[in-house]
Amino acid sequence: MLVNEAVDTGRSQADIDQIRRSLRARYDELTVEYDRAMTQSQVLRLVEVGDTAGDDQADSGTKTAERDTAQSLLRTILDRRAQFEHALSRLDGGTYGWCEGCGSAIPVERLEIFPSATTCVTCKQSRERRAA
Template sequence: MLVHDTVAPVRSQAESDQIRASLKARYAELSAEYEHAVAQSQVLRLVEVGDTAGDDQADSGTKSAERETAQSLLRTILDRRAQFEHALSRLDEGTYGFCEGCTDPIAVERLEIFPAATSCVTCKQTRERRAA
């Protein structure tokens, strides 16, 4: 059981509603960004299919790099959108704003900069040091 499970909620319903609205707005922005990137990727594919005559290795390499960049962008947007989905579910569970590692509250400043944060600065730094 988490330490904060037995403590009264830290934020008011109005604060939770404001956080929820902010998270949902950012999720919607990411969804629109994803749809736009998918459309651009499809246009890129159509251009590639219709414009391969006379391609040399450099042209093929450039097209391959553009395709990989577009796919990377799509994955990044989906990952960020998933982070906001997770933040919304944590808000519903009452665990939003608490570190998933140590269960301490995440600094408000950190949440303002990165609303989908799931770890406090200390746990994040520890995890990054271990990965290096």
């Protein structure tokens, strides 16, 4: 069997619909979180641009650190949102719940904790070891 080949998961349509609602709800929460963080980042930039008179090196360093933290948060939220978008795409394609690495079923317990998981624990550990 090809890893990308759609397979029968044995899930009922009700189960698939519930999974879709759960993934979509988390995706929507992340979108709201992103919009809120983007607004805060824009306000931070406006304050930074308008309030630089009398800044010393410590003030400049603090502002730079705050800006970097805000940008990091935005990237993290976008990455997490992309993971849920990918999970929804896999659900539509019939491959949700199957490991992209080895093709084995991803344990339900893993999906309950990490609904956007695309790999089984073994393949995830192998990827992390190779990345280290």
